[in-house]
Amino acid sequence: MDTKATARIDELKPTQGALGMEHVREKMRLTQEQPEQNRAAFMDEHALRVVRGPGGTLHVIDHHHWARAWDELGMDIVPVSIACDFSDRDHDAFVAAMREEGWIHPFDAQGRETSVDALPPSIAAMPDDPYLSLAAFVRMAGMFEDSPEFNAKFAWADYFRERIEGDFASIAGFAKALAQAVAASREDEARELPGFKA
Structure with missing residues (x-):
């Protein structure tokens, strides 16, 4: 069962090379429509699914579009759901485990395969596809x-x-x-x- 937590959005690492900004804008609209008193519960329902990697870094495996929407809205701390802990593995073993689970998609904004090391360094740096x-x-x-x-x-x-x-x-x-x-x-x-x- 996933473990609930919170994280700084600028420290989260993407596991895909791009996202769709029109889809992000839709998520921004849905978030902004929430009354202030309901917003925390709404965000918790859409908690970013993450995996803990080497050194404790958190890698988003689901809800990249929610992550970018909240980043665009200026939210610093966001809810996450930790699906797996691979923090005891080195880089290569971590990447191998992520590939095995289907949790990594290193393709750029044109749909071309890239290296895992070429993934954007942050949610804010993800280009539009x-x-x-x-x-x-x-x-x-x-x-x-x-x-x-x-x-x-x-x-x-x-x-x-x-x-x-x-x-x-x-x-x-x-x-x-x-x-x-x-x-x-x-x-x-x-x-x-x-x-x-x-």
């Missing part, structure tokens, strides 16, 4: 389900990356790309993706 936002909103629209496979959202993002050339600099451009992504999620090729809904 708009295709991760597309995948998130297509899932919210009910086109696919959250799969227990950690890489489901990345598989969908890469699927859209191959099919959609969006102008993500404007709301209108993102909306057009999202409409194309919803249509693409109905294509026969999408049936092979994790979480596909018939």
Whole structure:
């Protein structure tokens, strides 16, 4: 069972190379909508899932978008849920264990694989991959389900990356790309993706 705790957001280490900033802005809106007296409980419900690594460092394995949203909102201390303690391992053994669990995704903002050492040093340093936002909103629209496979959202993002050339600099451009992504999620090729809904 995970252990509840709190952590400084600027000390948390990402385990993926990018995130979707439109999705982050949605998480910011949801957080800001909470009345002040409910906000702590709301954040606790969405506690960042982390693993303790060498030297006691905390590595986020789930809820990177909540983490960035709270960072953008200026929150210094955030709730975390410690899933595993690998603090007794050296760097290589830690990385091996994280890979084995499917808890690390070293791909950059263009979906290209990188080294684990090239992961961003902090949540604030994570670059935007708009295709991760597309995948998130297509899932919210009910086109696919959250799969227990950690890489489901990345598989969908890469699927859209191959099919959609969006102008993500404007709301209108993102909306057009999202409409194309919803249509693409109905294509026969999408049936092979994790979480596909018939």
